[in-house]
Amino acid sequence: VFAIRHAERDPSVTRESPLSEDGEEQALEVGRKLVGPDEFTYTHTDFVRTYKTCLNIATGRGQATFPNDTNDIFTESWFISNDSLYKEYSSQQNNSRVVIASWSYNGEFADAFYDYNEKNAEMVKMLAGDYATASRVRIVCSHDNFLVPLAVYLTNKAVDIKLFERNVWLNYLAGVAIITNDAGAQRFYAVKGLNSGVR
Numbered sequence: 001v002f003a004i005r006h007a008e009r010d011p012s013v014t015r016e017s018p019l020s021e022d023g024e025e026q027a028l029e030v031g032r033k034l035v036g037p038d039e040f041t042y043t044h045t046d047f048v049r050t051y052k053t054c055l056n057i058a059t060g061r062g063q064a065t066f067p068n069d070t071n072d073i074f075t076e077s078w079f080i081s082n083d084s085l086y087k088e089y090s091s092q093q094n095n096s097r098v099v100i101a102s103w104s105y106n107g108e109f110a111d112a113f114y115d116y117n118e119k120n121a122e123m124v125k126m127l128a129g130d131y132a133t134a135s136r137v138r139i140v141c142s143h144d145n146f147l148v149p150l151a152v153y154l155t156n157k158a159v160d161i162k163l164f165e166r167n168v169w170l171n172y173l174a175g176v177a178i179i180t181n182d183a184g185a186q187r188f189y190a191v192k193g194l195n196s197g198v199r
Contacts, residue, residue, distance in 0.1 A: 001127050003140040004175035005147055006053040019052045027053045031060020041135040042068040050141040076145035079113050086112040100145050101163040104152040120153035128178050144170045151176050154188040
């Protein structure tokens, strides 16, 4: 399972914001690098940019069909227990990303979130799914504020996306890979993605 951020988007940030022309090509190029006989399945949030990222990856792979579904559980709201407090902290910091990163690395603003370890572990189980019935490869396309806690958790804080210290953030098409073998053992890797994405 590859859980990744969408490709480069237009400057607007609504649900209807499309990918930029570069973003369309970026997702196609990822698909071209993932060619093979297996048909991938795709899950995306209910945003144009995540849907189009998945569609372009499938197109780049040359898939004859596009088996996909929409699931908004893969958003930052998965981690947030108190939405009004989260919005208050985000307003105080002038940036929700600082709040997400500070919580992920240092446990700050914890009263706005569920338990960090429990929610991440639960999400890993959801993403990996039932190995026996799952397709061999699945792409889950989501957003930066969802993927940052997950990447920090799965790499044991080895990834450097500490926006609260310097201007670094999760690149476009970056995220994590969850690899499950026939015995059910799992390995986790950070997926670097592009060299852009700090916005």
